[in-house]
Amino acid sequence: MMFWFYSPLHKYLLFIYVECPWFDWVDLPFVPSPTVRNLFPSAGLDAELYYVRNDVINHYALSFNLLVPIETSSLHFSWKANLKVEYKLGFQVDNPVAMEMPQTNITLRGDVPRVLSVFRVDLFCSGKMDAEVTLLMQLNVTISSAKNITILNFKRRKMCYRKVREPLYPDKNNTRIHFDPVNVAPTTSTRVFYISVGVCCAVIFLVAIILAVLHLHSMKRVELDDSMSDSGSSQGLSQPSTQTTQYLRADTPNNATPVTSYPTLRIEKNDLKSVTLLEAKAKVKDIAISRERVTLKDVLHEGTFGRIFHGIVVDEKDPSKEKAVFVKTVKDQASEVQITMMLTESCKLRGLHHRNLLPIGHVCIEEGEKPMVLLPFMNWGNLKLFLRQCKLVEANNPQAISQQDLVHMAIQIACGMSYLARREVIHKDLAARNCVIDESLQVKITDNALSRDLFPMDYHCLGDNENRPVRWMALESLVNKEFSSAGDVWAFGVTLWELMTLGQTPYVDIDPFEMAAYLKDGYRIAQPINCPDELFAVMACCWALDLEERPKFQQLVQCLTEFHSALGAYV
Structure with a gap:
């Protein structure tokens, strides 16, 4: 996802490229969210859009408030500036009990990199309650020479759920007993189970190959018949x-x-x-x-x-x-x-x-x-x-x-x-x-x-x-x-x-x-x-x-x- 800000008065060009995991290969213009692939996981599409272009902020796009899927815990952004540009990054959540304050691997204040770089925003649910949390990420971009500020507000929603943790074997003091999986040897029944699963998978794989070959042959035959009948x-x-x-x-x-x-x-x-x-x-x-x-x-x-x-x-x-x-x-x-x-x-x-x-x-x-x-x-x-x-x-x-x-x-x-x-x-x-x-x-x-x-x-x-x-x-x-x-x-x-x-x-x-x-x-x-x-x-x-x-x-x-x-x- 690419957000552009261009100011002809100061001959300044800034673009922020947000890696959008919506789709694997098709760029989806206009969509202001890095969550499309998670919304439609089997489709595999990518997305891009302009948030700011020619001094005009796309308020319509910024107003999107899309849902971040449960399995998504971080958002990745790529950004670059051609001249010295200062930024200030801030976060706000409407329910701090359900979601902790987002963390990022960059400082909250500094200069936009001159080369294409990546930073990450981590979203952590606390596990204390069930709630839909609204997140506001605000990015203030300032041209050093002019001191004019451009503010971009990005809204996201994420479902957080309460975690229920119970000990496997509570002792007298109600403490948890932890097992080292490395030291637990598999039983004979476990080995038999894995072998059975492997055999079943192999059989299913062979059957799938046979069906695919038969399907391809039938498709070729149907296409030949159709072409002859329609000629x-x-x-x-x-x-x-x-x-x-x-x-x-x-x-x-x-x-x-x-x-x-x-x-x-x-x-x-x-x-x-x-x-x-x-x-x-x-x-x-x-x-x-x-x-x-x-x-x-x-x-x-x-x-x-x-x-x-x-x-x-x-x-x-x-x-x-x-x-x-x-x-x-x-x-x-x-x-x-x-x-x-x-x-x-x-x-x-x-x-x-x-x-x-x-x-x-x-x-x-x-x-x-x-x-x-x-x-x-x-x-x-x-x-x-x-x-x-x-x-x-x-x-x-x-x-x-x-x-x-x-x-x-x-x-x-x-x-x-x-x-x-x-x-x-x-x-x-x-x-x-x-x-x-x-x-x-x-x-x-x-x-x-x-x-x-x-x-x-x-x-x-x-x-x-x-x-x-x-x-x-x-x-x-x-x-x-x-x-x-x-x-x-x-x-x-x-x-x-x-x-x-x-x-x-x-x-x-x-x-x-x-x-x-x-x-x-x-x-x-x-x-x-x-x-x-x-x-x-x-x-x-x-x-x-x-x-x-x-x-x-x-x-x-x-x-x-x-x-x-x-x-x-x-x-």
Whole structure:
């Protein structure tokens, strides 16, 4: 974590680099706490953020008061100054009975080192009582020549518990008897126990290796089958190819090597306009069914030229069997280009099978009829519309949807996107509007066919005659039309923000033509009301300017799953 203080008046540059053990390899910009890895131990992410930059103190970041995990007993800081800078360090705890005054391996007053150095702050619980202790660490930094003082206050919370110590064998004087473990010889039963454990571990290890080999072979076979089955029909798939506040920076350096790198960026080519209607129909001919088998019911959503119906499809062999479906179609005034785009974009997820994906099922493309695209029905419909409906009834029924429910939805979206990333499929338009939900709160990601028409306020044309989801796009996609799974991760962060705000529009006050400049300057959407700091940290890490600093989807799944479990512990 890097805190910068820069004063152009005195040509003075100071930075304090706080070693943040949140994540092993992904820098998480903006997060003011050295506890992320402990909060999400299996995810392995690192974090960085500016507390002070260009004479502006980031009071929002300093206001974070994150929980230090029980197992964490020390915080490590690295710091350096380019000129002579004096410091004064102080601590305050609100419950000195539960926690002793923190200790550090440096003096409480002195000069900031000229070379990168490390100091440690030890946090010791007394063991006398159960309590949540609030710690305030104050660092006063003074320029010797100017005597002006900059004060940085860092807040942390730590749970302390009472220790119960009882003697193993109390004697007459109620004194404790201590054993030297070196002099205690292991018994025969102990040896047998350790041998048994070793044998069991060896067997489990061998079984795990065998299962891993079988799994790899099966995955290769499935991928080969999918590639063969999709070769003639999945040309539309993209292979790896509120108010804004300037409180965070995303252009921080990466301090560790990622486990794996993102697929090579692909330059977007607008292939949709080069596809004819006949070609689009030919690609879906193998999943076409008769129009007579489809019955249209209610109109669920309607745009300028597109509509989505609730429909019924009867079984071809047994007409008594029916299945509910979404029906995407167009109105009479739709152009051939719009029809072609609907058919082509509907194939984005074709041939992919995952519990959190909703690919195309069938089509109706008979001559003289408007084409129809059929997808399995999810009876609570579009996720964005569902979230906004929840917001409308929130005042009368605050228990309608909980924060834990929203996190569970985010986990499902991350799972579906992780599957796409493994298949090297880039969605390019991940958002709440392109997800659907059912009554059990199961969420599935869909394609973006008709989304531009049904949600016109979410798309903008920046002079290139192409409507794009500007407010959801990563900077490299917005400026250079470069897309990768890292760009989908950025969009996931915005989608998570949509979930926590119940369907609000991100960057609503920013002119779409100015979005690229705002993102370059470090502007990001602010933390939603009632959104925990830990959850906003997960959002914020998705918005790093450097692609390699963004987490992978499988890591986001782990982070959110652990956070979901933590929420459940308090319910």
